[in-house]
Amino acid sequence: MCFALVLTLGCSLAVAPAAHAAPGAPPAEAFFENPTFTGALLSPSGKYLAAKIAKKGGRSMLAVIDLATRTAQSVAYFEDTDINHVQWVNDQRLLFDTADLKAAQGEIEYGPGLFAVDRDGSKFRQLALRTGTPFALRADADKLLPWHTFMLDQSGAQDSDSVYVQDYQMSGLGNLHRINLLRLNTVSGRWQTVNAPGDAKGWLLDQAGEPRLAITLAEATVGIHLREGDSWRKLASFNNHQGGAQAMQVVGFGAGNTLYVSSARGGDLTALYRYDSASGKLGEQPIVKLPGYDFHGNLVIRDGKLLGVHYLRDGEGTVWLDPALQALQAEIDQRLPGLVNMIELPTDPQAENVLVRAFSDAQPAVYLVYNRRSKALDRIGETYPTINPALMGGQAQVTYAARDGLPVPAMLTLPRGSQGKKMPMVVLVHGGPYVRGSKWGWEPEVQFLASRGYVVLAPEFRGSTGFGSKHFRAGWKQWGLKMQDDIADAVKWAVAEGYADPQRVCIMGASYGGYATLMGLVNDSQLFQCGVNYVGVTDIQLLYRGHWWYSSDLSDEAKRYSMPDMVGDPVKDAEQFKATSPIEQAHRITRPLLLAYGGEDKRVPLVHGTRFRDAVRKGNQQVEWVEYPEEGHGWHNPKNRIDFWKRVENFLDKHIGAGAKTE
Template identity: 35%
Template sequence: MHDKIFGRLLAACFALTCFQAGATQPVPIDVLAHTPAIQSVSMSSDGRNLVALVTVPGKSDDTALASWDLRHLDAGSRITPSGDRMKFIAANALKADRILVIARQEWTGQLGGCGEGKRTGATKTFVTKTYITDTAHKNFDEAFAAKTSKLDMNEDLRRCLELTSTASLVNPLPLDPDNVIISQFDATSFNSNYLLYNLRTGESKLLFKGGGRSSPGLFDPRNGELLTRTQLEPLGGGEYEQQVLIRDPATGEFVVHPELTRKLSERYTVDIVGRDEKSGKFYVLTDLFSDKVQAWMYDPSTHKFEDEPLLAHPKYSIARLIFGWQPSNFGRILGFVVDGPTQEVTYVDPQMQALHILLKKNFPGQEVTITGYDDNLSRVLFATSSHRNPPAYHVLVDRKQIVTLGSQRPDFKPEWVGEQRWVEYTARDGLTIPAILDLPAGWTPAQGPLPAIVLPHGGPWARDYMGWDPVGWIPFLTSRGYAVLRPQYRGSTGLGRKLWLAGDAEWGQKMQDDLDDGAAWLVKQGIADPKREAIFGYSYGGFAAAAAVVRPNGPFQCAIAGAPVTDLAKLGWSWSENRLQRILQGRTVKGMDPMQNTDKASIPVLLYVGDRDVRTPAFHAEGFYDAVKNKVPAKFALIPDMPHSLPWYPRHQRQTLALIETFLRQDCKPGGL
């Protein structure tokens, strides 16, 4: 199955498959639960190799590493299954015929003061390791392993290193045939060092030593030289200044640039993403001059921004600049990405623009994302997807033939999915709240209002995008007849500083008002039946669902809280492993505490969490369940071996989706939702 590839001649346009309205068949749980048939697809920067994770032939729930020689694509792939315990979860094609593979396995025992979950007494987690192999898959060696002796380490330190000592790729240095930049855990300082690493010899050179309040910024993608860094300086009263320093090419010294420096609590985006080699000016993504992030040019020699932004959008932020990485276009801006309802790609380079337009014509109604190419565009890797079409991966060969590698979920039928809209509504205090609305296939207003689910995202410093839902909750719910609204409530990121900052210290308060107001908007639009609305969320969304249980006079008939935070007092001392996140976000985690208001519980609730979740440990869900179970109908499920974040085992999806379906159908209210 995995060695079979499908090719067709490139055409100006294919006919769009007609979408048949009125489909009523629910998406089978197993279609959404099984391991993606192909994922983590990448092309090496030298254009020689293609790498992906696939499912093991005959074992659709397990992963395997697959690699192709792009010069002989029709020869098929080499496939190596995961080990019995250590399972592949990601892969990346490197140059020099090397492959980077990330794998993990379950680990049970005392955390020894190490890693996420150490402050909550967790004893179940996962160990994640990074490996390097070659295109023959002969040996899997721990990637970028430090050559430090462990003989003198005590048992606690040894255990800590097993849990935390991994390394990661920082910059592929595409023009260098041998070297990459990596980060490597330092057992002596418990910080990460940054090194120039030779993929062929394993030798390394220190570029930046971790520790203290300094962290690296932009490395020169041509030679690996560190060009910028940031420095945290205390100002007193718990306040810090985040200084941006730029290397002076004349002296080699790093110089503070006040124009880029701000108080940490102000939370401005100042992201130096590249340098123009001719002028020496830097490309900066920043919201210093606008509610939304714009692209600006900054001259380090004059300490000045240019008079006008290089790139700005009237409604949305600029998410990314697309730089060329092949010899013929290295360092040039080829395009940009707008952080709108989707991450919309626009190419300004004529050649890439023409290619992108042609590929989109071949996949009408889908997003086309170019993810890899060689220097003469004889091999181009790209992905396609939409809210009806799971991601699929293809290679354009010699600019005339498309070879399809496969779809993540080949059994998924587009006709199971209905309409998706980007909408806006007004919260009770006048703030505009963006949202994504998904409707069942074939539904029209003439058929009358629907049962509806408000589904807040996690984070809360995150956001949702239109398009394919990688978790599968949206098609699962809409194919069962529910309308689903995903509010981008205040506190969401990526949609402007005003919306983001408005969520500070409003957990369970104004952030929750936005969800209730979204439920009211659904009713006003004639989409939802006011007596058939529920709330379902995971992580922060699980907090919001728990908060809805104890909020008086809410609009919801029931709540489903996945991996919730329910006790803000306990969250305060287990907040984050990341120091900056603790400083920045920790002080905003204030508001209505569900555990202090369980006496007000008024609607049925389902709570579930994994027993290997160290981010929102089970005591949050279980403690809330114990406090409300004698006041409202309540259910609690502890999911064996489930971590907080994807990837989950197929059995986790099967169990949790079945729990959600049964609860909504039978327990949400008398007669079900």
């Protein structure tokens, strides 16, 4: 994967005017409408391809393409909802659920349901209820599975009419009690429950498509259990966030007693290892090691043999262990230069067709089918067909040093024509905060900003995951402190490197990113000319104690076991919370600010926004407020996404863009 080459090619256009949309830049609708073609999947034989297709303004339908005849047929479509997750049950039958992609979270009235249909559109059957009244009126509706039955994100054996699905048992808002695994016949609708080792909260199928691994979580202790016949044996046990000597994540099953696991093996970074489930021994040498990154990926295994590994480093990539597949990758890469080409194999190792998902930092994902016999490479569909890659920015992951010397990765996106020029910049702070924030590839939010003439810098501040245990743990109890310093140091680095105009920098983010936006305006007002906070935390104590009117979906387990270590203890760290909660520091924010919240948010309830809005407006009249009453923790309805980002465009233009007043 040659990211440097792609970045160079992507930036070799003529200099464009800075600080506003490039001529011909796509409108906000092109970035924030639902994608038109997604979820492409080859059938087990590779002869058919299923995909979700949506016309502009319409619902997504489930279509099947016969790759031999190049004929397509819609096999499932609903007037009031969209096709969501899809799986091939076998070469004849498909399983799917639904999601209303045109409704905000607070407007969603139904669960996803569960349905099956043959690839020619026949033998449609509803298998699980949606919330309340069954979606399909049936005489045997009382025999349907409950609405909280969900698809398992694993395809199974694909050699019968049966699949495994999950029945979520909740003990309260945000509290998952257990996940029951069910074997479900998609033709008859009959099911049976799989024996579990206690209250399982995760399952993994083996290479035969059978449940062989279960994950339990009791208080803060993770248990990994292996199924042997009708009984279960505990393989490992460790603290959920502290880790330990036995800490590992099982990625997949090989032949015999072989498991493939992600483990740090007592070091800082995780890598992919073989694990012998009989002896409990981890392999001495890693199979895949990603210098500077924790291993994250999935395996390509056929007949018990590991053929390749899809992984995430700065972006996605594949290492093929099979020479024939190495040659196949090289052939496709030669046909599609300048793109990352992710190859997905059907279940049948003799299948002629493979699926290719091709993309770059400037090119949204395109799906193609390559025929290994005829060498034909046919484009099947595009996720965002109205996006012109020539108008998108170029990306690269960079590293800068924080003030205490800690190396901090960041994703840098440069607008077209920005070489050698100091540009207005948006620092985009990810939420979580204990997650991976960005990866190389086209992202609508980032490229929308870049298309408007802004450098976009997304720092993976300490506490972010994917860069080793040291980087992750360095962010514990550092909200508003060293985590915030990392963000400020990113701005100083970008200015010193000549990317950013120091007088035109804005900070922006959602959730924790919204929190960091506010604290950036508190701690480093000399660096930031403005801020955009959407659905951001404003009171750390409120995360723990909640509010009499608004409930939060943060689990009791998180509040009790992980948050005290990672965020802080609400009693012992009360003074720190007061010093680092934006609501307590609102009087110090004098820069222009855009605030946006959802009225149905269960993660950061609306009271975070309204209280802070009222407090900051006492001394700052440059505060814009927008509330989407029906939205939750982010914008689910495309019309709200489009409205919000148009507001962001106008706000940035006014304060750091072409419309900003210069002194």
